[in-house]
Amino acid sequence: MAESALTAPAPDNSLAQWLKRRLFANWWDGLITVFFGAFVLWVLFKVVGWGFVDAVWSLENKDQCREAAGACWSVIEARGRLILFGLYPYEQHWRSTLACGAIVATMILSCLPWFWSLRRLPLLWVSGFGVFVILMYGGVFGLPLVTTEQWGGLALTVFIFAAVVVIGMPLSVALALARRSPLPVISKLAGGIIDIVRSLPLLTILFAAAVVVPFVVPDWAQGDKLGRVVLAFAVFFACYQAEIIRAGMQSIPPGQEEAAAALGMKYFYRVFDVLLPQAFRNTLPSTINQFVITFKETSIVTIIGFFEVMASGNAAVGTGNWTAQYVEVYVFVGAIYFLFVFGLSRYGDYLEKKVRLGVA
Amino acid sequence: MYRLLQHKKARSWALQSLVLLVSLGLTVSFVVIARENLLSQGIATGFGFLERSTGWPINFALIEVTDRSPYWRMLLAGLLNTLLVGLLGLTFATLFGVFVGLLRISSNLILNIIGTTYVEIFRNVPLILQAFFWYAVLTHLPSPRSAISIGEVIFVSNRGLILPALNFPLLDVLLLGLGAVAIVFGALQIKKHSSRAAPYVWPASAALLVLLFLLLLLTGRSPDSPLVTFPELRGLRFRDGFDIKPEFSALLIAITVFGAAYIGEIVRGGLLSVDRGRIEAGRALGLRNFRINQLIRIPLAVRAMLPALANQYVWLMKATTIGIAIGFPDYFMVVSTSINQSGQTIELLALLMLGFLLINYSIGFFMNRVNSRLEIKGKGPLVDG
Numbered sequence: 001m002a003e004s005a006l007t008a009p010a011p012d013n014s015l016a017q018w019l020k021r022r023l024f025a026n027w028w029d030g031l032i033t034v035f036f037g038a039f040v041l042w043v044l045f046k047v048v049g050w051g052f053v054d055a056v057w058s059l060e061n062k063d064q065c066r067e068a069a070g071a072c073w074s075v076i077e078a079r080g081r082l083i084l085f086g087l088y089p090y091e092q093h094w095r096s097t098l099a100c101g102a103i104v105a106t107m108i109l110s111c112l113p114w115f116w117s118l119r120r121l122p123l124l125w126v127s128g129f130g131v132f133v134i135l136m137y138g139g140v141f142g143l144p145l146v147t148t149e150q151w152g153g154l155a156l157t158v159f160i161f162a163a164v165v166v167i168g169m170p171l172s173v174a175l176a177l178a179r180r181s182p183l184p185v186i187s188k189l190a191g192g193i194i195d196i197v198r199s200l201p202l203l204t205i206l207f208a209a210a211v212v213v214p215f216v217v218p219d220w221a222q223g224d225k226l227g228r229v230v231l232a233f234a235v236f237f238a239c240y241q242a243e244i245i246r247a248g249m250q251s252i253p254p255g256q257e258e259a260a261a262a263l264g265m266k267y268f269y270r271v272f273d274v275l276l277p278q279a280f281r282n283t284l285p286s287t288i289n290q291f292v293i294t295f296k297e298t299s300i301v302t303i304i305g306f307f308e309v310m311a312s313g314n315a316a317v318g319t320g321n322w323t324a325q326y327v328e329v330y331v332f333v334g335a336i337y338f339l340f341v342f343g344l345s346r347y348g349d350y351l352e353k354k355v356r357l358g359v360a
Numbered sequence: 361m362y363r364l365l366q367h368k369k370a371r372s373w374a375l376q377s378l379v380l381l382v383s384l385g386l387t388v389s390f391v392v393i394a395r396e397n398l399l400s401q402g403i404a405t406g407f408g409f410l411e412r413s414t415g416w417p418i419n420f421a422l423i424e425v426t427d428r429s430p431y432w433r434m435l436l437a438g439l440l441n442t443l444l445v446g447l448l449g450l451t452f453a454t455l456f457g458v459f460v461g462l463l464r465i466s467s468n469l470i471l472n473i474i475g476t477t478y479v480e481i482f483r484n485v486p487l488i489l490q491a492f493f494w495y496a497v498l499t500h501l502p503s504p505r506s507a508i509s510i511g512e513v514i515f516v517s518n519r520g521l522i523l524p525a526l527n528f529p530l531l532d533v534l535l536l537g538l539g540a541v542a543i544v545f546g547a548l549q550i551k552k553h554s555s556r557a558a559p560y561v562w563p564a565s566a567a568l569l570v571l572l573f574l575l576l577l578l579t580g581r582s583p584d585s586p587l588v589t590f591p592e593l594r595g596l597r598f599r600d601g602f603d604i605k606p607e608f609s610a611l612l613i614a615i616t617v618f619g620a621a622y623i624g625e626i627v628r629g630g631l632l633s634v635d636r637g638r639i640e641a642g643r644a645l646g647l648r649n650f651r652i653n654q655l656i657r658i659p660l661a662v663r664a665m666l667p668a669l670a671n672q673y674v675w676l677m678k679a680t681t682i683g684i685a686i687g688f689p690d691y692f693m694v695v696s697t698s699i700n701q702s703g704q705t706i707e708l709l710a711l712l713m714l715g716f717l718l719i720n721y722s723i724g725f726f727m728n729r730v731n732s733r734l735e736i737k738g739k740g741p742l743v744d745g
Contacts, residue, residue: 019469021467022467022468022469022472023468023469023470025467025468029467029468032468032470032471033468033469033470036468036470036471036474037470039474040470040473040474182372183372183375183376184376185376185379185380186375186376186379189379189383196713196717199674199716199717199720199721200678200713200716200717201678201679201681201692201716202678203681203682203684203692204681204692204712204713204716207692207696208709211696211699211705212699212705212706212709215393215394215397215705215706216390216391216393216394216397216706217390217393218389218393296484296485296486296487297486299486299488299489300486300488300682302488302685303488303682303684303685310486310488310489310492313489314492317496324500326493326496326500327493327496327497330489330492330493330496333489334485334489334493337484337485337486337489338481338484338485341484341485342480342484345484
């Protein structure tokens with residue numbers, strides 16, 4: 001039959017064929033595969049050898065570190081608590097752990113679509129954040145008081161992130177709404193603030209909050225340094241997030257808001273029941289990306305003098321005994337960031353695919 | 361209806377006046393309190409302090425600064441440092457990023473794996489951690505006494521990379537760079553406006569550039585100093601030669617490596633955004649792969665990349681401020697040290713903001729120019745802001 005002669009042969013989708021196509025499409029490709037394959041194997045061999053095979057694992061054997069060819073993970077056993085908990089009182093470390101767990105649980109729960117509403121999600125985050133603060137700060141339920149000066153390590157990183165998100169999100173909605181307000185003074189003011197903050201490095205804004213604000217604000221309004229820095233960070237976050245929300249609102253046909261107005265809905269309901277749910281849904285990937293960036297940038301507060309996980313990692317190698325083990329410590333701290341950031345960004349990619357397919 | 365309108369108008373006027381009053385009030389109270397604080401510390405407001413000498417040195421500068429240099433000169437040195445590390449970082453990150461992007465879209469599985477691993481590792485770890493890491497690596501190199509030498513001319517030690525020095529001050533390097541940009545720009549203008557083909561333009565500009573180099577070389581150094589000096593170990597440190605400090609190298613490496621991961625993704629996205637049909641059309645016209653890349657894929661991909669690239673450049677430029685963490689005296693570090701030392705908080709903060717606004721708007725302006733040059737005519741602008 002003529003027809004069967006014209007149809008292409010069914011593509012061979014077996015694993016062997018796929019590998020052949022991806023590895024040995026032609027002689028040139030094969031050469032690259034062999035050469036770079038050898039390179040990858042060599043790197044893998046080196047990394048596994050350094051990190052696992054030749055590594056010294058426990059603190060008792062730390063004298064072997066000098067001779068060992070591999071990593072000296074003893075440093076993590078010796079300094080791990082310092083890195084994870086900073087100067088938080090030793091007996092209370094369980095509180096710091098639980099508090100971090102509360103925020104992680106909040107993050108995981110917010111990935112469930114059931115929570116995706118403008119009432120449930122803020123409630124979830126505020127309660128998660130509340131649990132965190134009660135556990136960390138104490139002073140109630142028989143928990144001894146631990147002031148913010150003693151907070152440190154991973155818990156401080158997580159605190160800054162969560163506080164920035166919890167304060168920054170409502171602020172960003174307010175800024176976005178102000179910027180698209182028909183009242184010229186308000187929209188110009190919001191636009192000006194957003195544009196100026198966005199053109200400045202985060203570090204300069206945090207620095208201004210930590211060092212300059214005490215200079216221009218009366219004593220009673222200053223609060224503590226951590227509070228000021230977190231607030232400034234939240235403003236920075238809000239200025240970026242406001243632009244994302246604004247883009248999300250612009251992608252909604254104006255007819256929708258007009259229809260809502262024609263139905264007699266008040267401004268508040270038009271915004272919170274019509275515009276914002278769609279704006280958030282349209283910009284979910286960018287919002288998650290903003291979270292990712294924010295989590296990484298919490299490390300900048302190290303420079304202002306806070307003892308979060310980056311700074312405590314530095315402190316762990318800064319003192320005499322372990323200076324040679326800087327690679328191990330930085331790998332450990334890097335792995336902590338990686339866990340959070342990689343998880344979040346993978347989730348963002350997954351959502352982006354869903355949004356693109358119109359499922360979410 | 362009329363009364364309702366009146367009412368609404370009145371309400372919006374009231375609201376706006378209130379907002380205006382509150383923000384004005386806050387600003388005025390900030391200024392008043394700052395002035396009081398300054399007066400109580402005996403610090404005069406205004407920019408007069410820029411002429412005073414600083415009394416503290418910085419360890420890396422393109423122009424000559426000492427601890428007796430005035431503030432304005434120190435600030436200028438800091439700004440130049442930021443520009444230097446930023447522009448070099450952007451250049452290297454872009455070159456390396458293109459390479460990473462190509463790895464990411466390669467049809468070869470192994471190259472894919474290398475590209476993906478690179479991007480995932482370096483994009484998901486904070487820049488400042490990477491800077492600390494590279495700084496630790498560089499300062500854990502052997503001491504100058506047991507420096508690693510390459511042909512006894514170049515030395516690598518924990519004090520930095522030491523190269524033979526061409527007796528050519530860094531300011532002259534900058535002037536040469538500016539000259540090169542001006543010459544290329546002029547050549548392009550001549551090419552554009554001359555009606556005939558102008559084959560002499562490029563050789564002539566090359567000659568002009570060489571001439572400029574020689575001129576700067578001859579005038580830039582004191583007449584009795586040698587043209588090239590080789591580094592020499594004297595006691596605990598190297599004398600002569602040109603040394604690149606570990607603070608600078610670590611920041612540059614961190615920005616390059618981190619930026620390349622992001623730029624690689626932008627390049628990948630740009631290349632993937634090119635419509636398959638256009639490439640197939642090129643193939644149907646009988647173009648070879650090289651010509652398809654040159655004429656269709658790359659020009660279209662570059663247009664798609666530009667807005668994201670402009671944002672990334674601005675971001676990386678701002679990120680150079682983390683240099684303070686490892687002791688690189690960039691603009692921010694000089695400003696913050698100045699604030700500590702002189703107490704001229706408000707003025708210096710204004711200068712800091714001005715510096716970054718200038719840098720960001722220059723990048724935006726430059727990218728917009730490139731964009732409007734490349735734009736397919738008849739379409740709206742691709743870059744906003």
